[in-house]
Amino acid sequence: MKKIDCIYYGLDADLFKPVKRSFARKILGIPEDTFVILSGCTNVKDFRKGGHIFQEIIHRLQDNTLFLVFGSQSENLPSVYGTGLLRDYRKMPLIYSAADIFVGTSLEEAFGQTFCEASACSIPIVAFEVGGIPEIARHRKNARLVDEQTSEALINEIEFFRQSPATRQEYGNCGRQIVETEFTLQAQGERWVQYLDTMMT
Helix, strand or coil, rough: CCCCCCCCCCCCCCCCCCCCCCHHHHHHCCCCCEEEEEEEEECCCHHHCCHHHEEEEEEHCCCEEEEEEEECCCCCCCCEECCCCCHHHHHHHHHHHCCCECCCCCCCCCCCCHHHHHCCCCCCEEEECCCCCHHHECCCCCCECCCCCHHHHHHHHHHHHHHHHHHHHHHHHHEEEEHHHHHHHHHHHHHHHHHHHCCCC
């Protein structure tokens, strides 16, 4: 059996880091006392990305939740605060930091860089336990992951976080620690060096 080495994408943890929430919300015009769900949207018609599930969640929770969505199709979604496609990545930590939680509805995902970015900004995650998502989104550490691929299953975990600001902070802090330990650019570089060393010996 051949050994498989996995080298994760790293991110700039000096760029993707928590911004004071009150400041982020002031800049974005979001009320301080609003529960905010953040998500990304590139193609709501792509079944693999779970766009239909995300729209079900919006329909169910829009009366008491603000949906902050980034991505090329975010402005086409009803009942959301859409940022559109952000070409300046320096704005992303502000977007992440304005949220209470990050929700991913992908039914297939090789890794999911947005989960890593959310964790770097100390934002807890709700998602399905599929593909490579659990490699960054750790259940009961920085995320709540579900097996049942329904909007109801995700909503249950969303409500879990809504009811406990202290738990959100705990999960968020853990996410930042995971990124600093395993998913920085430095960690990526070190893994490449280790891999190349083994190939040459």
